[in-house]
Amino acid sequence: MNKKQRNLKSPDWKRTLLVTLPFAGALAFWQAYDGIIPLILRDTFHLGDTLAGGVMALDNVCALFLLPLFGSLSDRCHSRLGRRTPFIIIGSLLAALLIPFLAAADRLASLPLFFAVLCLLLIVLSAYRSPCVALMPDVTPRPVRAKADAFNSLMAAAAGIIVLVSISLAVPDVEHPSYLPVFLIVSGIIVFCTVLFAVFFRERKAVERMHEESLAMGIPEEEIELSEEGGQEKESDKTVRRSLLAILLCVFFYFMASNAVTSAFSKYASQVWGAGGGSFANFQLVATMVTLVSYMPMANLSCRIGRKVTTYIGIGLMCLGGFCVFLTQGYSPMIYVWVSIAGIGMGTVATTIYPMIMEVASEKTTGRYTGYYYTASMSAQIITPVLSGVVMEFIGYRYLYLYSITCAIFAALPLIFVKKGNTVLLKDLEIGDPEEVRELEHNRLEFPQIAIPK
Template structure:
């Protein structure tokens, strides 16, 4: 009898090591976000070139149109996040939004390049707006699905892997741009946009066939219980219960994290939406040649996600956020000093890419830590409200800086806002992660308790 108990306990140790991710679940849950991000990677790089070169818009006007997606998202993402919290179907809360939104977007995406080829600005804008609306319907639900199916202690790792998969999609599209977009004045973008549409369809099909949302949510609750996390704390932080939403100290922490999100995206989005024009004006890169520099930054982010997530799990998300913001500032300053392109620029873009990756994998889980079981989608909406508000303002503001002050000032602009983002993090007191030491202690206590009971 004793040997049977020991065998069962040893099997539990092997099957319940919850300091690591359930890789099958994590990969599947990242696919919808990966599909959407293939579009956004091309959006930031190619749409400004279409607006400027095909339709003759200036940098300030181009910045305004680049903010259009964020204006729509400012309202759509909190709304769809809230609605997905309330939805109750046999397919789950988030899956219906993901399936409908992604398939509509996949049908519309190629029409953007077709309208550009026809030089039809009204059609271009109409299709672009409809595509952005379709993508907005499932962006917040797809992101909120990650904490729905991932135990709290490893959410930074899951968010890092989510970002890593998005980076893989981004690298794929950047390579496609560099190969399929020739270095001419008005290239044909249709091949790239058909590839993007195919990626959205493929990732959605795999997700629908292989992922059962209600089953995976139930599995996450079982695993969290095995870690010794009480039911009321499974979806949120140790402060517990609905009191989180009215606790002034926790609300201050939430506000500070959201201010950091805003300032981070003021920096990050200015660089991503302005880089193709910066590379053209400052370094003389034409067509899709700029994409190789961005590929270096994206690859660096891809490599950095999981190691930096492990750092966050050991030293906490707050300290890791400082590291990422400092890397962003240094990368921006060093690039701004490179008035001509040389191979050393790749090193500075890699530094900046590691910085953006690091911050991106810490700030969203910090917000989710403050949510309750029924508010993950709404808090995801708060995150997107802050990020999209920044992305409404920064393309216009950075576009005006480039047009009226000089293209070379783009990276100093980015460095300024990255530095400012450090300030609100100083006042964050809640939302950090359980460290791996805490997790192992809880898991050991759970195993000891259930071994004594002979389970």
């Protein structure tokens, strides 16, 4: 007896959960990194905002070169575990080992040790970040990638909430607090996620299931499998090239806007709102929880009205929330509302923009196209901490959000030129039984005159 057919208008949630675990672990670190490292640079090493912004950009300088490299290497990997899995397991476990040494360098007030550990950590994180992100489209049919990516973001937000709670509870309002408990918790999250992933996920089997489900959705085989040119034939299409460039420009300015806030939020909250110790995390905690709830509804919306329109909505919410924060001088309970609105906007764009790039990629170049995505995003994150640091140091802290709004507006403009990369809307799918389609595909290979119905 055949197993009951699952609903193909949604991702395989068990598979998606396992795929998102390594990404959640990585984002747990970046949540702690953005919140704590600026405070270490200011309070332990006494760096100004502009110079501290330059230091915060160093990780993105490394990532600019390393993420495309490791994404491309994972495209060409043919191990027994699959293409992405070896990078993910080795990289994440090494990262978990290195992270606590950042806290040790802080306690010793050793800037050379701090930079040495940070550089090693950046190389290790880059070794598995692109493969980790590329794995989601590898095992998810195109029409439901927005939902899977939203769940990916949801899991990352859940890990981020744990980190924010840890910061709020474990970082006292003293002159030089110890950040070791927070970094140990982050390492524990990474190890836990990696072990679950390694034990229960089988990449090769998951890729096969994605093929079967794509065929059942009526997606032609030639749009699933890669041709010998390695996806270059798609890049020769002028409309695709123009759309890809426009999407990458949107990615660039989106990260100019979002990273300006996330990389300086702890300092902004302490200076403008008087948040001492780890209390700045309370604002982010509320915003993250609200954003977490919004991920799936916004992903469902993008599957119904398209990613492009949903991205406009997200950018609009970023601007609305940010402008309200800019108008609020000093602490007010309404700040929780404003940062939550901005957070929903950031989460919405993050959910839609990467699947738009994957829509113009071919299966075995998802790592390379993920590298393009990270080239755009990391370039922005190299520039924006420095520029936002200049704004805060020489114009005023409260203008940080006005700077972010300006970048968000620039992110919306390139979308006008995007003609490719929108999702296949769920209402347009003609879904068949995956088991029947698999049998038909087998017969087609044996008897080429038999065609798969669309």
